[in-house]
Amino acid sequence: MATELLFRGDAYLRTAQARVTGVTARGIELDATIFYPLGGGQPGDTGVLARANGDRIVIADTRKGDAIDSVLHIPAPASPSPEIGETVGLEIDWARRYALMRLHTALHVMSCVVVAPVTGGNIAPDKARLDFDIDMSLLDGGKIERETNALIARGVETETVWITDEELDARPELVKTMSVQPPRGAGRVRLLRIPGIDLQPCGGTHVRNIAEIGGIRVLRIRNEGRRNRRVEIALAS
Ligand SMILES: [Zn+2]
Numbered sequence: 530m531a532t533e534l535l536f537r538g539d540a541y542l543r544t545a546q547a548r549v550t551g552v553t554a555r556g557i558e559l560d561a562t563i564f565y566p567l568g569g570g571q572p573g574d575t576g577v578l579a580r581a582n583g584d585r586i587v588i589a590d591t592r593k594g595d596a597i598d599s600v601l602h603i604p605a606p607a608s609p610s611p612e613i614g615e616t617v618g619l620e621i622d623w624a625r626r627y628a629l630m631r632l633h634t635a636l637h638v639m640s641c642v643v644v645a646p647v648t649g650g651n652i653a654p655d656k657a658r659l660d661f662d663i664d665m666s667l668l669d670g671g672k673i674e675r676e677t678n679a680l681i682a683r684g685v686e687t688e689t690v691w692i693t694d695e696e697l698d699a700r701p702e703l704v705k706t707m708s709v710q711p712p713r714g715a716g717r718v719r720l721l722r723i724p725g726i727d728l729q730p731c732g733g734t735h736v737r738n739i740a741e742i743g744g745i746r747v748l749r750i751r752n753e754g755r756r757n758r759r760v761e762i763a764l765a766s
Contacts, residue, residue, distance in 0.1 A: 530560075530599060531599055532562050532599055534598055535562060536563050536734055537719070540736075543563070544618065544620050545561065545562075546617070546618055546619065547560055547561045547619055549613050555594075556592065556602050556603045557601070558594065558601065558602070559617070562602070564602055566601070567590070567592050567593070569733045570652050570733075571652050571734065572629065572653065572654075573592055573603075575590065575591075576588050576619065578619060580609070580617055586604050586608045587604065588603065591603065598715075625654045626734070628654045629734070630736050636652065637723060637729070638723065639760070639762065640659060642673055643659070645667075646662040647659055647705045648756050649757060656763045657761070658759050660753060661757075668750050673760060674745060674746060674747045674762075677762075678744045680726055681743070682740075683725070686737060687722065687735050687736065688721075688722040688723075690722055690728075691717045691719055692717065693716060697730065703728060704729070705729055721735055723739060745762045746762060747762055748761040
């Protein structure tokens with residue numbers, strides 16, 4: 530069953546209420562959620578579903594279900610189970626999610642400093658990376674750090690825009706990430722625009738203003754194979 534994805538309209542929602550629409554061995558489904566499901570290199574959210582009787586169901590992970598926009602909230606082992614139809618309070622681990630949002634948005638900025646096809650990427654609460662198809666000699670950690678931080682210092686607001694599948698097909702240059710094609714089939718594709726810096730398809734959660742990233746540090750640059758030169762970053766503070 531489709532879930533209303535509240536984080537798409539407002540990535541800053543820390544709590545919400547929703548009705549339980551499904552309970553299976555794979556996870557709990559709700560009619561609406563603030564929990565982001567694993568995708569696009571961003572991990573699934575963790576948190577709690579609070580029942581009216583005081584039970585707190587710890588959510589250890591969030592994954593996409595089989596249907597478009599279906600979301601599975603995966604309880605920790607031995608958690609109490611909710612009933613279909615009941616209303617629960619949703620609480621995400623905000624400190625973790627906000628770190629993911631800052632690092633995720635930082636990767637968008639960094640992908641504009643390193644001009645090369647992106648062959649992979651991953652985000653964790655404490656660090657994030659992009660892999661590029663580029664010659665090692667062209668990657669200078671100090672330069673990447675300085676130029677990324679100079680863009681972050683512009684402090685521009687991010688914007689979400691939607692285009693149709695056909696519009697995206699007509700502009701293949703928008704897709705930088707060779708390993709992660711934007712989701713198709715819903716008829717429209719969500720883009721993140723950082724005015725003057727970046728525009729690319731992305732379904733993840735981002736900060737409102739890139740100034741919230743603060744700044745980044747390049748942790749290391751590693752050769753992970755011919756087409757995977759890995760640049761790993763962390764937040765500067
Ligand atoms: Zn993104």
